[in-house]
Amino acid sequence: MAPEAVRNKKVVLKHYVEAGRGPRESDVEVVATETVVLAIPNGSPPALLVKNLYLSCDPYMRSRMAKHDPPGFVPDFTPGSVITGFGVSRVVDSTHPDFMVGDLIWGITGWEEYSLIVSDLGSFFKIRYTDLPLSYYTGLLGMAGITAYAGFYQVAQPKKGERVFVSAALGAVGQLVGQFAKLMDCYVVGSAGSDEKVDLLKNKFGFDEAFNYKQETDLNTALKRCLPEGIDIYFENVGGPMLDAVLLNMRVHGRIAVCGMISQLNLEKPDPVHNLFCLIMNQVKMEGFAVSNFYHLYREFEDEVVQLIREGKITYVEDVAEGLENAPAALVGLFSGRNVGKQLVVVARE
Incomplete structure (x- = not known):
């Protein structure tokens, strides 16, 4: 049976944001691109094809929307290309031995419905506590x-x-x-x-x-x-x-x-x-x-904080934007303090 093919909606940077002003919704656009086959191409290096579920809006993304020469610690976004950030995803296909189809993971992914990830796979973490809200892994547990x-x-x-x-x-x-x-x-x-x-x-x-x-x-x-x-x-x-x-x-x-x-x-x-x-x-x-530099502490942190959540000693507030079409407004709102709590975007709920 041939792999499923779908249209892939994504958020693209239209142009660099100049210094001296905050980002605007018009600096990015949501586009529906060509059909994507839900399978990793033959001959690809170790890779993951993921369905993105939740995306994290973070202040550091503002610096990535500008052009830096020399480049900064985190690479600039490229006009015309999908923007990236931390998110929660489900593995649709995998050629990497550490990840299986169906795994829930968090790490750097595209602001799109489906992403093919072929680099920095070592910075992804499997989600172990799936009984907790998955959105927590964009913030509280991410x-x-x-x-x-x-x-x-x-x-x-x-x-x-x-x-x-x-x-x-x-x-x-x-x-x-x-x-x-x-x-x-x-x-x-x-x-x-x-x-x-x-x-x-x-x-x-x-x-x-x-x-x-x-x-x-x-x-x-x-x-x-x-x-x-x-x-x-x-x-x-x-x-x-x-x-x-x-x-x-x-x-x-x-x-x-x-x-x-x-x-x-x-x-x-x-x-x-x-x-x-x-x-x-x-x-x-x-x-x-x-x-x-502290990712080696992640499992220690995750276990400790999950226990605190279950004991009612840690609480959290999220500000949730529904749908990829609302992602630009959610991201821009960070810089005027519009959000109350952790700003995230729901791409798909499971």
């Missing part, structure tokens, strides 16, 4: 989750009872960092961009305090109000004026884990940071990290 876990425990090196501040605290990473910190009896403060998000941080995720940074006229004053004894750990997600204010409030031997700087992604010129001398004065360690 890249965002291991980012929060590695950034907090490995980079920030927390101690019980410390004072922790998390910016973009209701994002996919921030909401987990705050909960990890509370499990260590830390005093936890978060910032977010709306009163609704502040309420969720305090009443759903158990943050001790939170503030709406858009309503604060002076971030330094806001931090001193919420953390009068200073900050031991800052989990950095936004950069810019928030980082500058945090530097004034770090305690001696504090640690700053630099995960992201979403406030800087759309600027033609990054905001200057004036208070770096505080790193010296208070002997503060500030360290950026790439989550891929």
Whole structure:
């Protein structure tokens, strides 16, 4: 019997996004391409053909929509080609010994209904806990989750009872960092961009305090109000004026884990940071990290967090866009703070 052939809808970058502005829905388009045969071509190197189920919208994708010379740490998207990102998929065909037809996996895939993957297969993880929502593997149990876990425990090196501040605290990473910190009896403060998000941080995720940074006229004053004894750990997600204010409030031997700087992604010129001398004065360690360097911890992380979920000690909020046709709006919405919780796109439900 001949393999099934289907039309393959996909999201394509139309043109590079210039510096100084955020991405727009018009920068990408959803197209229905030629018929795709649901079988790996004969003679192909080890490969996977997957049906994509859920896609993850992540801030780092903004930098991939611009042209960089020299290329950055993560390759730029190519105009006219499908964009890629983390997703959850089911294996339709496989010529790789580690994956079988029917396996559920997560890793970097195309923003399309079906993807043929012939490289970086070592960065895919089989999904073992299929009784939990598969969408969790776009965030809570996927890249965002291991980012929060590695950034907090490995980079920030927390101690019980410390004072922790998390910016973009209701994002996919921030909401987990705050909960990890509370499990260590830390005093936890978060910032977010709306009163609704502040309420969720305090009443759903158990943050001790939170503030709406858009309503604060002076971030330094806001931090001193919420953390009068200073900050031991800052989990950095936004950069810019928030980082500058945090530097004034770090305690001696504090640690700053630099995960992201979403406030800087759309600027033609990054905001200057004036208070770096505080790193010296208070002997503060500030360290950026790439989550891929911690993938060896993934199974340890997965087992631990699944247990916390089942015990009701970890919760999560998702913002779900239904259908690939709504993927452009979901991605663009990240950069105006439109999402409440982890933004993901449902391509197909199983």
